[in-house]
Structures are given as structure tokens and as C-alpha cells.
Amino acid sequence: QKPGQLELQLSAPEHEQWDGVVSVPSGVVADLGTLELTPATSVAGRVLDADGKAVSVQLRALADEGRELGMGARRYNKSGADGRFECKGLGRRPYALLISDDEWTALPVPVDLRNGPVKGVTISVAKGTLVQLHSGWPATESRVVRLVTPDGLTVWDADEIRGAASWTRRLFPGEYVAILSRDGVEARRLPVQVGATALTVEHSP
Numbered sequence: 001q002k003p004g005q006l007e008l009q010l011s012a013p014e015h016e017q018w019d020g021v022v023s024v025p026s027g028v029v030a031d032l033g034t035l036e037l038t039p040a041t042s043v044a045g046r047v048l049d050a051d052g053k054a055v056s057v058q059l060r061a062l063a064d065e066g067r068e069l070g071m072g073a074r075r076y077n078k079s080g081a082d083g084r085f086e087c088k089g090l091g092r093r094p095y096a097l098l099i100s101d102d103e104w105t106a107l108p109v110p111v112d113l114r115n116g117p118v119k120g121v122t123i124s125v126a127k128g129t130l131v132q133l134h135s136g137w138p139a140t141e142s143r144v145v146r147l148v149t150p151d152g153l154t155v156w157d158a159d160e161i162r163g164a165a166s167w168t169r170r171l172f173p174g175e176y177v178a179i180l181s182r183d184g185v186e187a188r189r190l191p192v193q194v195g196a197t198a199l200t201v202e203h204s205p
Contacts (some may be wrong), residue, residue, distance in 0.1 A: 012066075016040050016091035019075060026183040038093065041113050044086040045121030047079040049104075054083030055125050057101040061087045062154055064094040064110065076100075079123075092116065096153055097123060105170035108153040128170040129194050133178075137163040144181040147192065149174075 010018040012147045015037040022030065064138045075115060079085040087097075092115070096108040105128035111118050137143060142160040147169075149155060156169055176192040 010035060012037050017075070017089040018091070019112070024143060026185075030184065032168065038091040040089050041092055041111060041112050042086055042088045042090055042117045043095065043097070043121060044084070044116060044117070044119045045123065046083040047085065047099075047106075047123045047125055048083055049125055055079065056081055056083070057099055057104050057125060058099055059085060059087075060098050061090055061095045061111075062098055062157070063091065064096045064153070085173075097121065098154065098156070099123065099125060101125075105172060106156055107172050108149065110153065116129060123177070126172065128172050129196060130168060131171050131192075131194055132166055132168045134166045135161050135163050139164040142182070143187070146179045146181070147171075148177050148179060150177065 006022050008018070008022050016039070018035065018037060022032065027041040029097060043061065047057055047059070049055050056079050058076070075087055077085055077087045077141040084184050089182050090113055092113055094110065094112050094114070096110050098108055104125040106123050106125045109121060109123050111121060133145070135143065135145075139162060141163050143163075144160045146154060155171065163166075171194045173194050173196055176194065178190040178192050179186060180188045180190070
């Protein structure tokens with residue numbers, strides 16, 4: 001198998017559905033160890049703006065563990081017109097709820113599902129700051145880019161990004177760290193400071 005990112009899906013009756021990505025390093029065996037599928041559980045709540053109005057957005061639950069090989073189970077969902085959402089088929093483990101939307105953003109919301117279902121979670125969204133990121137490495141190369149808060153919570157994680165490309169994201173003002181990986185190995189960390197105005201960030205090799 002060539003190095004890079006691979007989709008991995010695991011499922012079993014009445015257990016969590018594990019949909020994730022694994023980064024395979026170059027020249028070594030990617031030892032995934034034992035992957036445990038726990039009894040299925042769920043998280044539910046509402047998405048609201050600063051005025052308390054319901055917002056319909058695309059969101060996902062990202063398992064907050066197993067990042068050594070770029071692993072992290074991801075389940076996608078969408079809040080309804082009333083802002084309500086429910087993510088089912090999750091495992092009994094910690095997760096971070098992330099917003100994946102072009103118009104809204106939110107800080108990651110940690111939820112602990114080790115003891116079973118969690119209800120009544122509120123995700124507060126805002127327009128945030130429009131941030132443009134540019135990949136400065138050669139167009140023939142790829143990197144995996146992950147943006148985290150200073151305490152390590154994932155804000156945004158991307159599959160392989162080609163060089164000489166640009167993409168935009170909305171982020172809350174604050175400090176972040178961009179983690180660049182290549183062939184399953186972390187290559188560089190870059191500080192990202194987001195203010196109240198539009199920002200362009202150059203991700204160099």
C-alpha cells in the first residue's frame with residue numbers, strides 16, 4: 001500500500017460505526033493495534049446563534065483520540081430548521097463536535113460519551129472571521145493539515161491538500177496551531193492568530 005491517507009470503515013450490529021482516516025507512513029508498517037468497537041451511543045442538542053435563534057448547519061462528531069496515525073472516527077450530521085441535531089452510531093469515547101459550514105463557525109464542543117448518551121448539548125455559532133489558507137509547498141506534493149486550539153482540540157482537519165492551492169474557512173478570533181503532516185509523519189507546526197478582520201495564512205513547506 002502506498003503511503004498517504006486511507007479511508008477505514010468498521011461496523012458491527014448494535015455497536016458504533018467507525019468511519020475514519022488513517023495516515024500510512026512511508027517505509028514502515030502502520031500498526032493500528034487493537035481497534036475496539038464499543039456499544040453504540042449518541043449525542044443530541046441544538047445549534048443556536050448569539051441571539052438564541054436556531055441555525056441549520058452541517059456538523060460532525062470527531063473522536064478525540066487515536067491521533068498518532070492521523071486516526072479519528074468521524075460521523076456527519078445536520079441540524080434541522082429548529083436547530084436540533086442527533087448524532088447516532090457513536091462510540092463510548094470522548095468526541096469533539098465541529099461545524100463544517102461555509103456561513104457559520106463554532107469552537108469545538110467536547111462531549112464525553114464513555115458513560116452513554118448525552119443530550120441537551122448547545123453549540124453556539126457565529127459568522128466568525130474569514131481566513132484564507134494557501135499551501136506553499138510544490139503542486140506535486142500533498143500535506144495533511146489539521147488546525148487545533150492551544151489545548152489540542154481539533155477545529156478543522158483536512159484530507160490531503162495539494163500544493164499551490166488556496167481554501168477558506170470561518171474561524172472564531174483567537175490563537176490556533178496548524179499541524180502539517182506528510183506520509184503519516186508530522187512535519188511542521190505553525191501558529192495562526194485570527195483577529196476580527198479577514199486573514200491570509202501561508203502554509204510553507
